Amino acid sequence: MKKGLYFSLIILFFLSIGNLSGQNLTDEYGIQNHNSYLGGLGLTISYGNVPNHPDFNIDTAGTLEAWINPSSVTGTTKSIISKGSSTNVSFLFGIYGSSGKLFLRIGSTEFFNSDGVVLSANQWTHVAVSWNKAANYTVSFFINGAMSGTAVTAPATFYVNTDAIRIGGSQAFPAYVFQGTIDEVRLWKRSRTANQIACNRFVGLGDGEDANSWERMTYGSYYNGLVSTWTFNSSGTTFYDYFGYHHGAYVGSAASTQTTLGVPIPYNFAMKFNGAQYDYLTVSSNTVFNQTGDGSIEMWIKPLSVSTEQIFMSKGSSLSSLSFILGMAPGGKLYFGTGTNVALNSTGQALTANVWNHIAVTWMTSGSTFQVRFYKNGKQSGSVSTIPNTFPTNTDAFLIGSSALYNLPFNGYIDELRIWNQQLTQQQILLNMFVSGRSITTPTGLLCLWNFDGNLNNFASTSGIAASLNSGGVNNCRLSAYSNDNTTGAYSSTFQSHSTVINRAASPNPFPGSYYCRYPFGTIPDNNPTGLQDTLVIQGVSGYVTSLELFLSIQHSYVGDLIVTLRAPSGVERNIIVTNGGGGKNVLTFFSDNFSYMPTDNEYLPPWGFLKTVSQLNSFNTSAQGNWILTCKDNATNDIGILQGWGIKFTTATGINPVSGTIPDKYSLEQNYPNPFNPSTSIKFGIKKDGFVSLKIYDLTGREVAALVSGTLRAGSYSVDWNASGLSSGVYFYKLEAGEFTDVKRMALVK
Numbered sequence: 001m002k003k004g005l006y007f008s009l010i011i012l013f014f015l016s017i018g019n020l021s022g023q024n025l026t027d028e029y030g031i032q033n034h035n036s037y038l039g040g041l042g043l044t045i046s047y048g049n050v051p052n053h054p055d056f057n058i059d060t061a062g063t064l065e066a067w068i069n070p071s072s073v074t075g076t077t078k079s080i081i082s083k084g085s086s087t088n089v090s091f092l093f094g095i096y097g098s099s100g101k102l103f104l105r106i107g108s109t110e111f112f113n114s115d116g117v118v119l120s121a122n123q124w125t126h127v128a129v130s131w132n133k134a135a136n137y138t139v140s141f142f143i144n145g146a147m148s149g150t151a152v153t154a155p156a157t158f159y160v161n162t163d164a165i166r167i168g169g170s171q172a173f174p175a176y177v178f179q180g181t182i183d184e185v186r187l188w189k190r191s192r193t194a195n196q197i198a199c200n201r202f203v204g205l206g207d208g209e210d211a212n213s214w215e216r217m218t219y220g221s222y223y224n225g226l227v228s229t230w231t232f233n234s235s236g237t238t239f240y241d242y243f244g245y246h247h248g249a250y251v252g253s254a255a256s257t258q259t260t261l262g263v264p265i266p267y268n269f270a271m272k273f274n275g276a277q278y279d280y281l282t283v284s285s286n287t288v289f290n291q292t293g294d295g296s297i298e299m300w301i302k303p304l305s306v307s308t309e310q311i312f313m314s315k316g317s318s319l320s321s322l323s324f325i326l327g328m329a330p331g332g333k334l335y336f337g338t339g340t341n342v343a344l345n346s347t348g349q350a351l352t353a354n355v356w357n358h359i360a361v362t363w364m365t366s367g368s369t370f371q372v373r374f375y376k377n378g379k380q381s382g383s384v385s386t387i388p389n390t391f392p393t394n395t396d397a398f399l400i401g402s403s404a405l406y407n408l409p410f411n412g413y414i415d416e417l418r419i420w421n422q423q424l425t426q427q428q429i430l431l432n433m434f435v436s437g438r439s440i441t442t443p444t445g446l447l448c449l450w451n452f453d454g455n456l457n458n459f460a461s462t463s464g465i466a467a468s469l470n471s472g473g474v475n476n477c478r479l480s481a482y483s484n485d486n487t488t489g490a491y492s493s494t495f496q497s498h499s500t501v502i503n504r505a506a507s508p509n510p511f512p513g514s515y516y517c518r519y520p521f522g523t524i525p526d527n528n529p530t531g532l533q534d535t536l537v538i539q540g541v542s543g544y545v546t547s548l549e550l551f552l553s554i555q556h557s558y559v560g561d562l563i564v565t566l567r568a569p570s571g572v573e574r575n576i577i578v579t580n581g582g583g584g585k586n587v588l589t590f591f592s593d594n595f596s597y598m599p600t601d602n603e604y605l606p607p608w609g610f611l612k613t614v615s616q617l618n619s620f621n622t623s624a625q626g627n628w629i630l631t632c633k634d635n636a637t638n639d640i641g642i643l644q645g646w647g648i649k650f651t652t653a654t655g656i657n658p659v660s661g662t663i664p665d666k667y668s669l670e671q672n673y674p675n676p677f678n679p680s681t682s683i684k685f686g687i688k689k690d691g692f693v694s695l696k697i698y699d700l701t702g703r704e705v706a707a708l709v710s711g712t713l714r715a716g717s718y719s720v721d722w723n724a725s726g727l728s729s730g731v732y733f734y735k736l737e738a739g740e741f742t743d744v745k746r747m748a749l750v751k
Helices: 002-016 194-200 426-431
Strands: 036-039 047-050 061-070 078-083 089-096 101-107 109-112 125-133 137-143 152-154 165-167 180-188 226-230 248-251 255-258 270-274 281-283 295-303 310-315 324-328 334-338 341-344 357-366 369-376 385-388 398-400 411-420 446-450 478-480 516-518 522-524 528-538 544-556 562-567 573-578 587-591 626-634 641-653 656-660 680-687 691-698 704-713 716-723 730-738 741-749
Touching: 047 226, 061 078, 061 089, 078 180, 101 125, 101 137, 109 137, 109 152, 165 180, 194 478, 295 310, 295 324, 310 411, 334 357, 334 369, 341 385, 516 528, 522 528, 522 626, 528 641, 544 562, 544 626, 626 641, 641 704, 656 704, 680 691, 680 730, 704 716, 704 730
Parallel strands: none
Antiparallel strands: 036 180, 036 255, 047 165, 047 248, 061 125, 061 180, 078 089, 078 165, 089 101, 101 109, 125 137, 137 152, 180 226, 270 411, 270 478, 281 398, 295 357, 295 411, 310 324, 310 398, 324 334, 334 341, 357 369, 369 385, 411 446, 516 641, 522 641, 528 626, 544 587, 544 641, 544 704, 562 573, 562 626, 656 716, 680 716, 691 704, 691 730, 730 741
């Protein structure tokens, strides 16, 4: 009886669902691989609560900042963050109801941004306030990285109390509830400049345990004085501060809410090096760096110039003890050295300035020598170099962005730095080139991984090698969300993303998994109607394509110029994007009919992440085998681009076969046969009218695992074969939708 009731409920559930294949949103940032914000506000009993701590007594100088998305900006005054249960507060930063402008209250004195900007409702806006105390307080307000109005000076008293910090409300003024959502709240014990605020506002700081252990980040000038940062990326009852370890609690209906668009925090960061003497990272010595046999180093790198020699990383304070060094000679040619021996990639390709390049160097022991190979964008660059296989070991720190031997610091960006204890092949480099290191499914031999997504932690298995900002002098290295993130203004398509890697670990289509990929790194001709064509040849795969997912990586300075199409072996062509994205920079995304957003949605901007295509991908009506052709056209002048990589993952049915010439008088779905099955089974169904038909497979959680039919069929009776060899044993459900007819049946895979 219980089994029957349970099955009936499951059937009702499947009959009620529509699109089950959820979007893996904002793929990489955050300890949960996404970005979330503080939601559930708007009531006096709902807010974020942080217990009192002496660190919050920032009376002499301080800064408060946050991203806010208010549902209204007028009417009742709204508190963003406050501390104090009496009217003599420590601080209260919010939106003044009568004007819709920012204000700060210190003690009983209110500083108004009277000549500043009126905030916008229902839009993410970054707001900040800084103060300095001399004889009086001088208070400055900032909106979207720019100073708003003029500074306000007045006497005030900062009252020290033992009250908690309240985010989204106020103890002293209970009616000042914040209506809307809040993200990335930060408290500093110094006054910050407009440029510092602008450069940091898009970066989710400190997400992940030990982000600032031993003050490894606050050594840097951009993070010095940061007391607390609350990201709201953790669900449950607690939100965490991994800079100052002042954790808070969600109260009432307040809760972590996952964002849907990567706004305001994008899904990938990089490390920016400014090319000055002290602008580098240090990593404590560890035996993991003693790769005296075979090894590999790979990363994405964007040099701002290639005219001078620059060192990307090194370990060793003298030539005789130098474990390794990797850098770039004047002109952009790579070199790699161990001890006193250096291999110069003289016959290889130079790096390109102001463009993301993927580079790798591998070394393999061959007798008394190392065979050194260099790779650029996944392809071997130049000939093999041979150097003596001396690999000194030392206890010196590993430096990223410079060298203890030479003052040749790097000027540019680095992302996804990985060190391996094996010589990677070209195929292995290509396989994970666009893949976030945190989603590599079998990282055998991966020793070190710094992806710079909100912290300097190492995400490989080796412990004790988190990076630190060098403390020997003024260090201006910082995490970067966009290459032009010092630009002021609201979030828009003008910001140029760091489109290097993406995390698509979610089932049923983990990347790279079963994707068929190409890595052309071909130039898309400017304002050319022919464009660039690249062909992916699929062989040895039988069956009719019932669903398809497309991966696409393009570097382009104006995405709105692009027309991208995909042609199937049958000759059917579908539009992927058609001059969408406006002035957005770059494309790094997956396309599927199961995702929620279209490239035409104005609130979801390039590089996107997970999109529907302009035309349906599941309607190719083609076999899998043959030539799949991707075409990229640029239809306007002055903007150039590179097709870096693309790939497809499809589900096939080994046959959608008519089983009768008689047109049925009703819709029907039969029980699959055999059942239970391993690994193949057949499903028969009847269609009484021509029209769109969907036949999909789901697991017990409601997750779509296969789309066997998704297209127009003529009236008739059909049989579809399904091979579940890639799935685990268990109960699955198949759902037929045709016209107004819907039916669900259960089947069992037993291996």
